[in-house]
Amino acid sequence: MNWISDDMLPVIFLGLMGAAMLLYAILDGYDLGIGMLMIGQPEQHRDRMIAAIGPFWDANETWLVLGVGVLLVAFPAAHGLVLTTLYLPVSLMLAGLILRGVSFDFRAKVNARHKRLWDGLFWFGSLLTSLMQGYMLGQYIVGFDNSPYALLFSWVSALCVSFAYVLIGACWLIHKTSDDLQIKAVRWASFGLVVTAVGLLLVSLTNPLASTEIYNKWFSWPETLLLLPLPLGTVALLWLMRKHLQKMPYENDRLNWMPFVLCIAVFVLAFTGLAYSFYPYIVPLQLTVWQAASAPESLRVVLIGCAVVLPAIFCYTALSYWIFRGKSTALSYM
Amino acid sequence: MDALILARIQFAANISFHILFPTITIALCWILFFFKVRFHLTGEKSWMAAYQFWVKIFALSFALGVVSGITMSFQFGTNWPGFMETVGNVAGPLLAYEVLTAFFLEATFLGVMLFGASRVPPLIHTLSTLLVAIGTSMSAFWIIALNSWMHTPQGFEMIDGVAHVTSWAEVIFNPSMPYRLTHMMVASGLTAAFLVAGLSAYRVLRNDTSLGVRRSLKTGVYAAAILIPLQIVIGDLHGLNTLEHQPAKIAAMEAIWEDEEGAPLVLFAIPDEDSSSNKYEVSVPKLASLILTHSLDGELKGINSFAPNSPPVAPLFYGFRIMVGTGLLMLAVAFFSAVKLYRQQRLPVWMLRVLVAMSFSGWVATLAGWYVTEIGRQPWLVHGVLSTSEAVAQVPASSVAGSLVMYLSLYAFLLIAYITTLFYMARVAAHPRTLAANDMNGRSIAGNADMLTGGAQ
Known part of the structure; x- marks a missing residue:
């Protein structure tokens, strides 16, 4: 890989980190969204909702580990700076992730009397994780500012990201469920x-x-002109999704995947906009990717690994989604 | 307390809680694979029944391992930014390879392994089990490589205070790595073996003597009896390796204060840091020299020769004795029950009770061992390269205290829930018809008990 210059390496890793974070937001986003939607649902629906994410959530969460891993590996200075600045929201998010992940397993194994408790913790863990991720995104956007307006914006961002997760979670449910739960999901x-x-x-x-x-x-x-497709595309996608949702579910469950795909497109466009704003900074307006990057020889070693392993990861992830394609069935170890 | 000690306690709490679960799952997954292979070879449903019970325990343990592991990947940045800033060029790629080659593999095929049995052919399902087992072991390989490098660093040069790799082979296969890796893998084998034996004994005590349970019991007991002598040999070799590379750690483990020829083996004492001496010492003359140098008059360096770069004595001294003591207890229990089981095909009630009591003995020995080796690395974070105090974050002590309290309460709650749930699952499996529980799919286990025997075709 000598044709990749040392200056290119940090940019490639920034792209890799961004892609991992975007994939995480999409994939674990639907897990977390469904977790938040579980509150107040009858047990039978809660089981179905869990079943819709059961085989996937663990691998979905791994994208966060990769994203943070790339930040840690490729941009150690930024990793330290960002995570110490966001110390408390990170700690709370981790607590949320722990509660969400373990509740998923405990709820199915404990005494039936305690199942409610674990479902409650599953909901709470999903909510806490989503809110903290949104809060941190907000903090990132305002450059870790602590003024009242910046904090207010961060909390608004926390709510909005949570609702974006609810949206994509509901879209996943439209695809994976049927009957009254699907109608609810719409x-x-x-x-x-x-x-x-x-x-x-x-x-x-x-x-x-x-x-x-x-x-x-x-x-x-002419940047404004070239960038125009981003907001216009987003508006068009949202409008199209709304049109579909108003008429869904269609006869014979046609196009049940449509809202989810449109939702992914919205996530991609929103992410592109943010990425454009901040490039080439890894810590907004403080640290560029080149300032924060690890030594080129270490980055090359990781890049080779990525080039070999990432295609394999995509292949077996696709295999897993194919094995569990169609409407989700009751989760069973049998 | 200052932020440094709080950050250290927090890291210790997180990693102690985390290691409990991989210690079980690394080896348990191979045991599950063994059950599946036996099932394919013999076609006997009892092996499948054993698999069906233990895969649930595996799922729960795995989930706890995954989520507590995520905490670890953030901890480097939140509490120890100096670590990555100084040795990130070494640690980074090793961690990246762990995520790339292990985490995705195990996480993705875990879905197939747990919930795909009805959707894929039996052999593909067994293959998924194998891939998860490979994934968990690969994960151990990478993280142990990094951890060992922190103890015995090589294959790098320092440029402007930052480590740069000169040889990846030397970094990965650093001197202590082969010993630590095998020691840990066998520790995992023992932890899983005693858990399998203990919970199976618990089921037998509850009059669940189906063939699947008896076979699990046998698998656990025999595995333990094979692994424990192996572990004692590996542990000894690991100790000799430590003596060569980190003699201060050995001096603290043995509570040897001054350089000594023909040093005694201290069986019991209360080490006193202030006076640099042992109180109430009970020791065997010359034995420490014999064990460590294989000569009665071999010279051992004392702790005072290494000051101020020497670790605290008491935790190493006690930790080491707890580990060895637990190991010897495991040896006695495993051998005795293996012989009994081999001769009589069953165990007396008191022996079953001992096995139940020993269910989590692997945790005790593993934690004690890790405490010895990690506290023994102090005051260094990376031996001779980076001290722990240099790497700590400038986060206010109050923030660290807050998050520490949160983690500790969460972990205490989850640990109680985990252990009680494991025994609850064993009770449900023993008496499916009297205890109503819900399975993954919300049906009662009673319905599934029939499937246990019927679903194995």
């Missing part, structure tokens, strides 16, 4: 869609206002 998705749209608008407005540097990146000729 309703949840419609509601999540509205809040997510408002959230996207807020972030889009706040992001350029956070600094003149980002402002100039968006509002200068």
Whole structure:
């Protein structure tokens, strides 16, 4: 891989980290969304909702480990800076992840009387994780500012990210379930869609206002014209999703995958916008990827591993989704 | 307390809680694979029944291992930023390879292994079990390579205070790595073996003497009896390796304060740091020299020769004795029950009770051993390269205290839940018709007990 120059390496790893984080938000996003939606549902629906994520959640969560892993491995200085700054939200998110992950298993194995408790903890863990991730995204966008407005924005961001997860979770349920649970999921998705749209608008407005540097990146000729597809595309996708959701579920369960795919597209566009704003910074306006990067020889070693292993990971992830394709059935070890 | 000691306690709490579960799952997955292979070879349903019970225990243990492991990947940044800033070029790729080659493999095929039995052919399902087992072992390989490098670093050069790798082969296969890896893998084997034996004994005591349970019991007891002598030999070799590379650790483990020829083996004492001496010492003359140098008059370095870069004595001295004591107890129990089981095909009630009491003995020995080796690395984080105090984060002590309290209460709660749930699952499996529990699918276990025998075709 000598044709890759040393200067290119940090950029490649930034891309890799971004891709892992985006995949995490999409994949574990639907797990967390479904976890948050479980509150107040009858037991039979809760079991179905769990079954829809059962075979996948563990691998989905691994993308977060890869994302943070790349941050740790490729940009150690940024890893330290970001995670010490976000110490408390990170700790709370980890507690949430722990509760969510273990409750998934405990709920199915404990005495029936205690199942409710673990379902409650599953919901709480999912909620805490989502809120903290959104809060940290908000903090990142405002450059770890601690002014009241910045904190308010971070909390709004916490809510919006949670609703975005609810949206994608509901979309996954539309694909994986049927009958009354599916009808419920359509309703949840419609509601999540509205809040997510408002959230996207807020972030889009706040992001350029956070600094003149980002402002100039968006509002200068001809960049503005070239960037126009991002907001317009997002609006079009959201509108299309709304149109579908109003009429769903279709006869013979046609197009049940459509909202989920549209939702992924929205996540990708939103992520692209953020990535454009912050490139080439890894810590907004403080540290560029080149300043934070590890030694090239170490990055090369990891890159070779990624080039060999990532395609294999994609293959067996696809295999797993294929094995568990179609409507989710009751989870059974048999 | 200052932020350094709080951060150390927090890291110790997190990693102690975490290691409990991989210690079980690394080897348990191979035991599950063994059950599946026996089932394929013999076609006997009892092997499948054993698999069906233990795969649930595996799933629960695995989930606890995964989520507590995620905490670890964040801890480096939240509490020890100096670690990655100084040796990130070494540690980073090793951790990355763990995620890439192990985590995704085990996490993805875990789904197939747990819930795919009805969706894939039996052999593919067994293959998934094998892939998860390989994944968990690979994960151990990478993390032990990194941990061993922190004890016996080589294959790098320091440029402007940052480690740069000169040879990956030397980094990965550093001097203590082969010993630590085998010691840990066998420790995992013992932990899983005693857990399998203990819970199976518990089921037998509850009058569940189906063939699947008896076979699990036998598997656990025999595995333990094979592994424990092996572990004692490996442990001895590991100790000699430590003496060569980290003599201060050995001096503290044996509570030898001054350089000594023909040093005695201290069986019991209360080491006193202030006076650099042992109180109430009970010792066997010349035995420590004999064990460690294989000569009666061999010279051993004392702790005072290494000051101030020497570890605290008491935790190493006690920790080492707890580990060895537990190991000897395991040896006695495993041998005795293996012989009994071989001759009479069954165990007396008191012996079954002993096995139940020993269910988590692997945890005690594993934790004690890790405490010895990790506290024995102090004051270094990376031996001779980076001290622990240099790597700690500038996070306010109050924040660390807050998160520490949160983690400790969470872990205490989960540990109680885990152990009680394991025994509850054993009770349910023993008496499916009297205790109503729900399986993954919400049906009662009673319904599944029929499937246990019927679903194995």
